[in-house]
Amino acid sequence: MSVDVSTEDLEYAAGSREANHPSSPVAYFGADEPLRLDAGRDLSPFQIAYNTYGTLNADKSNAILVCHALTGDHYVASQSPVTGKPGWWNSIIGEGKPIDTSKYFVICSNVIGGCMGSTGPASIDPATGEPYGLDLPVITIPDMVRAQAMLVKRLGIDTLFAVIGGSMGGMQVLQWTVSYPDKVFAALPIATGARHSSQNIAFHAVGRQAVIADPDWHGGRYYAVGKRPHKGLAVARMAAHVTYLSETALHRKFGRNLQDRETLGFGFDADFQIESYLRHQGMTFVDRFDANSYLYMTRSMDYFDIAADYGGSLAEAFRDATTRFCLVSFSSDWLFPTGENRAVVHALNAAAASVSFVEIETDRGHDAFLLHEPEFFAAIDGFISSAARARGL
Amino acid sequence: MSVDVSTEDLEYAAGSREANHPSSPVAYFGADEPLRLDAGRDLSPFQIAYNTYGTLNADKSNAILVCHALTGDHYVASQSPVTGKPGWWNSIIGEGKPIDTSKYFVICSNVIGGCMGSTGPASIDPATGEPYGLDLPVITIPDMVRAQAMLVKRLGIDTLFAVIGGSMGGMQVLQWTVSYPDKVFAALPIATGARHSSQNIAFHAVGRQAVIADPDWHGGRYYAVGKRPHKGLAVARMAAHVTYLSETALHRKFGRNLQDRETLGFGFDADFQIESYLRHQGMTFVDRFDANSYLYMTRSMDYFDIAADYGGSLAEAFRDATTRFCLVSFSSDWLFPTGENRAVVHALNAAAASVSFVEIETDRGHDAFLLHEPEFFAAIDGFISSAARARGL
Known part of the structure; x- marks a missing residue:
């Protein structure tokens, strides 16, 4: 798998704050490929920092996109150059792990608006030559997903085998299945909801x-x-x-x-x-x-409310869903309690989607999705394996 | 009932920030009456701002002390001179209300460490002539209660018919029954706990x-x-x-x-x-x-942990309890959940104390104790009336 980074990309990265994070590839999108934002403006140019793990297979059918949470980054299964810590989902992603990098091609990108290499408020605003600050338009979850879709296309992938993420990452997973219902074979929204609560x-x-x-x-x-x-x-x-x-x-x-x-x-x-x-x-x-x-x-996250664009009906949002879903909640999570996850399950049921749902018993709260939770790992392993068989992988 | 405010008190009040709140009586405690603090130091001089409602009866047996919460004050049943708002427990305290001021003599004082007239960090430190700031020793719930006991004595009252309060006020109620087990006939700790949780x-x-x-x-x-x-x-x-x-x-x-x-x-x-x-x-x-x-x-509140002084045994703390207790929790209160209140009930049961316990069904959370909750009012009314009969009032 060749990584699609042009010399221009590297120069762009070197000329901005992102130069602090040179260890990951960066995909650059120039004036001919603006990112249309929900705020009603185009972001251009922009760049996406990402990491990949494993190898894309010949028919490009084994790609899994991982979406990170609020303060996460794309160092999902490799050491962070900033903190020196191991990948934040090393427990799940790697050789022989539930998301086995000897079998799947794993992509994780820093979200737009972030600060780990993708264009965000600390990036240089080409209009002023200064960092954007609050001049960067508000970024939405659909914006992040739209950018990820451009990256996935850039990597030559038409359809993702799976999209997975927890918390804000789970919001992105849900958005993927709504924005691109025919581009996601399997989706794993973890400890999340279809809207942010009051x-x-x-x-x-x-x-x-x-x-x-x-x-x-x-x-x-x-x-x-x-x-x-x-x-x-x-x-x-x-x-x-x-x-x-x-x-x-x-x-x-x-x-x-x-x-x-x-x-x-x-x-x-x-x-x-x-x-x-x-x-x-x-x-x-x-x-x-x-x-x-x-x-x-x-x-x-606050702006996220999938049903809002569908007359308040979450089931309507998932009307075209052909994706297989596996939702996971954690019993002691009071930020995204099981009820919020179950509301998504009910909407998917109403939309006649294929959906399984697991509530993991744990006292570790919302953070459980980042911790050593063997039942959680087993649930992911089981669902991914089953989806892979269905996909012929 | 004459209010025990000397000319000296008024001068003290006028010379400090408390002059902003001249509408309530102030009890002054001079060099001969220091407040012994848990921090190991004496606070002296100090003053307590308070309000009373109703009339103390001839044998001084109808006094009810109300303890306020974190940001509360002694304007429990009369308009606040600062905000212009009605008393914060007007719903409970007044003529014909669950705590009937035509029958009971109600006292409410601003806690030590507060900012509504009692000595606190904004008061003048006599050692420097400047406001205490953080030179005021840390004040504990037992300190607050010790000061209240001095005020009650100053008012000529030996035994309180009842002590009532919610949240931090409820902590003070519990502390009263431990510090002065023979001075409280009835206690109503509301939406509280015997320790502050992690x-x-x-x-x-x-x-x-x-x-x-x-x-x-x-x-x-x-x-x-x-x-x-x-x-x-x-x-x-x-x-x-x-x-x-x-x-x-x-x-x-x-x-x-x-x-x-x-x-x-x-x-x-x-x-x-x-x-x-x-x-x-x-x-x-x-x-x-x-x-x-x-x-x-x-x-x-953070320091509050009644059992800590009794080898970790809450029941041991209540060993001498002769007080009748009525505890109230609110079903949706996640700050002092029913479990924390029930832990006190269990300890009181273990100490063979007289205790009743009511969990009020409401979705209004911790704040419910300050809101219009008819079942809560009925519980207080019932318990106070029953205790009054037992006390011969």
Whole structure:
């Protein structure tokens, strides 16, 4: 499989902030291939950073697209050059794993609006020669998927064997089956929903206000003044992180345990382990993520509501579905509770789609989709294997 | 009933920030009556702002103490001079109401560490002549209760007929029955727990970090520079407010409804009603609440863990309980879920205490204890009436 990166692409990448992430291929789309955005504007030029694993087969029928979550990236099964950490879904993707890279060709791209190499608010706006900041139009989940479809086409692939992703990634999976119903053989939306709930919008609104309240944000133009709204973004991350865990898991992991002390400190330092843990989550996050991208990513999720374009009927959205679906929820996930996932299942049933649904019993909350959950792995393995047989792979 | 306010008290009040709230009586405790704090230091002098409703009877047996919640105050059944709003528990307290002021003498005081007239971080530190800021020792729930006991004694009352409060107020109620088991005839801890959970500490940690991240906080010394960390405090309030509501209530009240528009705005203004609502909650809160007090109040709740002083046994803490208890939880409250309330009931059962327990079915979340909930009112009415008969009132 040859990777489609022209010299022009590399120059573009080298001329922008994306030069920080040179380890992945980048697909460049010039003036002749604009990305039509839901905001009503074209994004052009733009680029998509991505990684691939495994080998595309001769008839190009073994491609699996992985869609990443809010703060994820395309280093799904290889070490991140930014954090040095292993791929975020190494547990699922690799040789001999549920998504076996000796059998499938796995693609994962950084979403548009992101900050790991694809065009986002930190990229240079060709109109000004300065980073976009908030001049980048709001990016939607359908926009992200439209860009991914252009990448998939660029890679010479007509139909994806499967699309898989959790949380915001799951939203993209669902959108793929609605936007391109004949281009996805199998879909695995994990721990997700067909719309963002009021409570979830609320938590995102808190996070965005925390970023915007930071004077170092400078109306989104912090790149020019050499500042970054680290404090606000850290608070946003802390608030979000609480929602990724279950009360039970927090109690089990941290309870009321004190940090590095025998007795209460009677001050405002981090007395409890949970405080120290959250501060650490906030502080490490700001080193790897762009604050404006955080605004864009959260906004894309808030805007997501598949049924809205179909008179409020989710079943109507899936009317043309020929895709085989496997949905997975986690019992203690209160961000995308089983009910939200089941609502999608019901709509798919109403649309007479092929759908299976698994709720994994776990106390690890929303984050479970990123953790070692053998039943979850088994569900993916079983569904992928069955779909592969149906596809003749 | 004469209110015990000396001229000295009024002078003290006039000389400090508490002069903003002249409409309530203030009890002053001078050098001869220090408040012993759990932090190991004495607070002296200090003052308690309070309100009373109804008339103390001849044998002083009809007093009910109301304990307020995190951001509450002593204007429980009369208009707040700061917000102009009616008393926050007008629904429960007044003539002919479940806590009938034609029958009972109701006392409500602003907690120590607060910002509505009682000594808190905005009060003048006599050692420096400047506001305490973070030099005020961390205040605990037992500290608050110890101060309330001094006020009750000052009012000439030996034994309270009842103590009632919700959330942080409920923590104080529980603490009263442990600290002064023979001074409380009946106790009504509402929507509370005997300790703050890891998840609740986590949300408070987020709020505190939001305040501390605001450069206008100035290490807590913002009074001197004429600034207030409004932005950070607003973010803290927004985050907390989400936890006071249930997902169901948010969906019912706001859903994904847009604010003042027909279609998505494709920007970062408040598109959704829930965003606009939360921003409003944040902005109005900062006008009435001191940011440092917010740090102290949240810390007091985080530190709360009754069993900790009794070898981890909650039942042991209630060993001497002669009080009659009525606990109330709300089915959709995920901040102090029914399980946390029930854990107290189980401990009281183990201590052979007299206890009744009601879970109110509602979708309004933690905030339900402040809202119009007829079943809740009926439960209070029934328990208070029954306790009054037992007390011979």
